Amino acid sequence: MKKNILLAIATLVASTSAFAHPGHGLESGFAAGFLHPLTGWDHLLVMLSLGVWAARRPQGQGWQLPVMFVVAMAIAAFTAMSWLSASLAELLVAASVLVMGGLLLAEVALSRGIQLAGVAVIAAAHGYLHGVELGSHWTALAGMVLATALLHGLGWWLGRQTQPWVQSASKLLGGLMLVFGASLLWA
Template sequence: MKKSMLMGIATSLVSSVAFAHPGHGVETGFMSGFLHPLLGWDHLLVMLAVGVWAAKSGGKARWQLPLMFLGAMTVGAILGLSGITVHCVEIAIAASLMAMGLLLVLHLTISRSVQLLCTALFAVMHGVAHGVELNQGTWLDNASPLVGMLIATALLHAIGYGLGKQQHKLMQWSQSLLAGIMLGFGASVLLSIQ
């Protein structure tokens, strides 16, 4: 846990604000949506963590948590694409980073209904941020980036799940590192929001 906390502190010193990170170089279409969750640390970390959390929770949570995240993120993205914004979205994203980091580092066991509720709340906020940023005009124009975003998210969940199933010392250390980075990044985002 010391290593993960040190990494979290180090990360907080070099991380930037969690915004839906424009400027990937690919501004439209499938690749725009696909790259979106991969190029923003805030989104990337939470999506990996959902996979790790699903693996650690076992049982039906193995598929329920990632599917809940995908479904709720889609709802949030549709809200964002519709022009509905949430003024506290950056705070909620930072809070989701910190909450997921704590869940992973402390190995907390919580009820399935609370897991699903937390996952849905986190995902809606991430979806709103993505939807606002990805909005490219008509619903037809937005379909391809939305599909790209969902595929990238599912892949990140799968990678996180694979990481969570590993029992090697190196993999356990990397899970703690992920949690520490999430805590540090979330704290730095909260401190930088005005």
Template sequence: MKKTLTLVALSSVSGLALAHGGSDTGAHHGFVEGLLHPFTGLDHLAAMLAVGVWSAGSAGRRWIAPLAFVAMLLIGALLSQAGLAPPGIETMIAASLLVIGALLLAPRRPPLAIATALIGGFALFHGAAHGQELAGGPALAGMALGTALLHGLGIALGTALRRQAAWLPRATGLGVALFGLGLLA
């Protein structure tokens, strides 16, 4: 009975894990729909907040990785809309959670340029997923703003976590990495 209830509970929320089912290709056209789109899937939400939490540890350069993410997200969306979507989008989004979580979990921070390149590379896949569902400039502009807002919230969260205890951002990284691992399973 316990296994059955667990299975039912997990399957009832599984649709929340992915922001992009692909069945409504290009169905979202407006700015507000684009703005809200990054908030609608736990995978994107976790990745964008985690990028912000990680970036909070980059004193004076907090917006470098988030800006790279937004730029590459837009490039990925535009490539996807042009029919150049890379293969394995869902797998790479799950892998991004694992890697960004590992960046937070790591006892030593990698150089900012390396971490930003990793984060930006994964953002291409997040953008490709969003690009399959969003259509038009207003929706893409909304998506970029929504993503930047999530990064900003992540930076605020990361700053607050660091003030409470140095281990809290690392614990957040563990949670994000485990979420990514679960999506890969």
């Protein structure tokens, strides 16, 4: 039985995309940019989990993490859209899914500086890849930034819920993200 489960997991992992952030087939414009974060599992999971995780930081501290993410992502996307090409960002995006899943599962106390620096690196990797993918479609970037902020807000709201099922769902999400992130890194 265990061998069958491991074989099934290996098959699923082997069949994933070679990149953490494949193209989503979107054209250009604000609506395409807005839908972009909603159509890629990497972006959707990291945005929601960051909102949940940030909401669970001590009172008055967590709000800075989603704001840092949106700003760093937009700056990195702008940089990529202006003149650079993708490189190490693919690996960092895959790792971000894994890291955010682990942060949802573990109750680890991190210093404020490490939280902000980690979020900035994750955001920059996502923004860089999105910027490369979006080309010079500036309205798409605006839509993507707005959708990212809304996903963080939804995650924040979920993270503030105190019902036991929400806490359990958060742990389940963290575990699924660990598996998904590992599969992206393995691919």
